[in-house]
Amino acid sequence: MIKATPKPLEEIIDFVKDYNKILVAGCDGCVTVCEAGGMKEAKVLGSALRLYYTQAGKDHEVVETTITRQCDKEYLEELKDMMENADAVVSIACGCGIQYLTENYPKKVVFPGVDTHFMGINADRGLFEERCAGCGQCVLGTTGGICPIARCSKRMLNGPCGGSEAGKCEISKDTPCGWHLIYERLETLGQMNRFLEPVDPKNWRSSRDGGPRVIIREDLRKAEPQHGSAH
Amino acid sequence: MRLQYPTHIHIIKVPCSGRVDLIHILMAVEQGADGVFVAGCLEGDCHYMHGNLFARKRVERAKEILEKTGVGKDRVEMYNLSAGQGSRWAEICREFDERIMKLGPSPIRLAHEKKAA
Numbered sequence: 001m002i003k004a005t006p007k008p009l010e011e012i013i014d015f016v017k018d019y020n021k022i023l024v025a026g027c028d029g030c031v032t033v034c035e036a037g038g039m040k041e042a043k044v045l046g047s048a049l050r051l052y053y054t055q056a057g058k059d060h061e062v063v064e065t066t067i068t069r070q071c072d073k074e075y076l077e078e079l080k081d082m083m084e085n086a087d088a089v090v091s092i093a094c095g096c097g098i099q100y101l102t103e104n105y106p107k108k109v110v111f112p113g114v115d116t117h118f119m120g121i122n123a124d125r126g127l128f129e130e131r132c133a134g135c136g137q138c139v140l141g142t143t144g145g146i147c148p149i150a151r152c153s154k155r156m157l158n159g160p161c162g163g164s165e166a167g168k169c170e171i172s173k174d175t176p177c178g179w180h181l182i183y184e185r186l187e188t189l190g191q192m193n194r195f196l197e198p199v200d201p202k203n204w205r206s207s208r209d210g211g212p213r214v215i216i217r218e219d220l221r222k223a224e225p226q227h228g229s230a231h
Numbered sequence: 232m233r234l235q236y237p238t239h240i241h242i243i244k245v246p247c248s249g250r251v252d253l254i255h256i257l258m259a260v261e262q263g264a265d266g267v268f269v270a271g272c273l274e275g276d277c278h279y280m281h282g283n284l285f286a287r288k289r290v291e292r293a294k295e296i297l298e299k300t301g302v303g304k305d306r307v308e309m310y311n312l313s314a315g316q317g318s319r320w321a322e323i324c325r326e327f328d329e330r331i332m333k334l335g336p337s338p339i340r341l342a343h344e345k346k347a348a
Contacts, residue, residue: 047257
């Protein structure tokens with residue numbers, strides 16, 4: 001899931017200090033799981049903003065809510081009344097949710113309340129690790145299920161490089177070498193012949209290099225009415 | 232033991248200090264409490280393993296929020312003592328009360344009173 005962390009409170013206060021009616025909008029999706037933007041976090045941020053306004057002697061109205069997903073239009077519509085009543089909105093959804101909220105309410109000022117980081121797993125309570133870089137062309141089938149794009153610091157397709165030492169990456173002794181992990185895994189699977197042939201360069205057009213990406217799944221799209229049909 | 236401690240300390244009982252969430256501390260301050268302290272069991276003695284350690288982290292976070300919102304971090308504190316330390320309890324109450332008296336009324340309470348007047 002997408003991983004985010006709360007923005008420093010002083011940064012959020014600086015965003016909203018000149019507004020009076022604030023809506024703190026959380027999301028019940030990924031950011032709830034990583035405890036950055038769910039109802040609990042929305043309540044805490046709302047309370048903190050009320051404390052700030054009250055001690056500063058400013059009139060204010062701070063309300064908090066969450067919706068199922070801020071990256072879906074039908075859920076964003078549920079916010080209509082609250083959005084109308086707010087001068088400014090602090091969205092604590094991921095970067096996608098914040099942007100889609102802005103797109104759907106173009107006349108409202110929306111500020112981010114979290115920093116969105118990556119797609120990762122919950123290794124432990126409060127410990128999130130990146131696993132997928134969203135490159136658009138999955139290579140996990142040939143790398144023993146360990147991603148060289150997300151887990152090798154150089155995104156190498158043929159590794160490990162000379163910076164790998166005792167299973168760790170040269171960037172930090174705390175960072176496992178992705179290719180060392182792949183090597184060990186392929187050894188366990190008895191697929192060491194994978195290393196006999198170098199892998200051809202990857203098609204990076206499906207990654208970020210082509211600008212913002214769009215997926216069109218014709219099988220999921222609504223059927224367009226046929227032109228000139230009897231109806 | 233007939234130990235004396237300030238009478239205006241309002242006690243909210245919870246089964247474990249780990250039950251105290253960040254929002255509970257903030258809500259108390261928001262509703263006008265001049266200070267809030269969380270009294271947990273001695274560290275290493277939690278019957279629920281880590282409750283008092285979680286409570287300490289939440290108090291630290293509450294301090295950070297109160298400092299950044301201008302209320303002041305000293306209005307919140309974490310204490311650890313066992314159920315058998317009645318005299319320490321009275322001492323903590325007196326100590327915290329003295330600290331809050333020195334800080335004066337919370338700006339939040341003053342703002343509420345001003346608005347009500």
